[in-house]
Amino acid sequence: MAEKIVCQNRKARHTYNIEETFEAGIALRGPEVKSLREGRANINEAFARIVNGEVYLYNAHISPYPHAHDVALLDPTRTRKLLLHRHEIRRLLGKVKERGYTLVPLKIYFNPRGLAKVELALAKGKKLHDRRETIRRREEERDLRRRYKGKIK
Numbered sequence: 001m002a003e004k005i006v007c008q009n010r011k012a013r014h015t016y017n018i019e020e021t022f023e024a025g026i027a028l029r030g031p032e033v034k035s036l037r038e039g040r041a042n043i044n045e046a047f048a049r050i051v052n053g054e055v056y057l058y059n060a061h062i063s064p065y066p067h068a069h070d071v072a073l074l075d076p077t078r079t080r081k082l083l084l085h086r087h088e089i090r091r092l093l094g095k096v097k098e099r100g101y102t103l104v105p106l107k108i109y110f111n112p113r114g115l116a117k118v119e120l121a122l123a124k125g126k127k128l129h130d131r132r133e134t135i136r137r138r139e140e141e142r143d144l145r146r147r148y149k150g151k152i153k
Contacts, residue, residue, distance in 0.1 A: 006116075007041045008107040014131065016104055016123035022092070024055065024118045025083035026108070031068035036116055038065075041108055048082060048103035048120055050093050055082040057105060057118065082118060095122055 012018075028036070035041065040063040048057050057080045064074055084092075095101050106119040126134070 003112060003117075004110045006036050006039055006108045006110065007043055009043045009046065009105060011044060012104045012106055012121065012123065014126075014134075016102070016121070016125055017130075018106075018121045018123050019101065020122040021106065022084065022088060022120045022122070024120050026057065026116050026118055027081040027083060028062075028116060029074060031065035031074060032062045033116060034065040034068070035062050036108065037110070040065075043105045043108060046105050048105060050089065050096060050103075053086075053089060053093075055084055055089060055092070055103070055120075056080065057082050060105065060108075082120065092122065100124065 042061040046057060046060040048055055050056075059077055060080060061076050063076055068074075092103065096103065101122050101124055104121045104123045106121050108116065108118050111117050
């Protein structure tokens with residue numbers, strides 16, 4: 001059984017250079033888990049921060065589950081705690097403080113055991129010219145593949 005992807009932040013790979021990725025659990029309430037299972041989440045504007053030795057996810061939008069009895073009590077963009085090992089948090093803290101990295105969620109998914117996870121990336125922002133360079137390189141590779149596709153046979 002494979003992982004079930006709930007939502008992805010595709011823009012992150014375009015905007016940032018991804019250095020390293022981590023898998024983190026999310027502290028959720030019951031109705032939020034049901035909303036995730038229905039695929040009702042968005043992490044395009046989300047980011048993570050380390051506060052007092054704990055990692056929190058900000059601006060991740062998980063729509064309220066319509067059939068829950070306490071729908072009005074949950075804020076869809078509330079801050080959620082991410083669950084990482086202490087040594088991982090220390091390592092992330094060092095890199096974020098020293099080298100100007102940022103923590104960006106790439107996707108939310110359910111692992112094969114049914115637990116909600118976030119793929120968190122240690123990333124550095126790309127400049128505009130870096131983004132253009134990436135696009136140009138991708139187009140050149142695509143053109144090369146097209147040219148040699150017919151000649152290899």
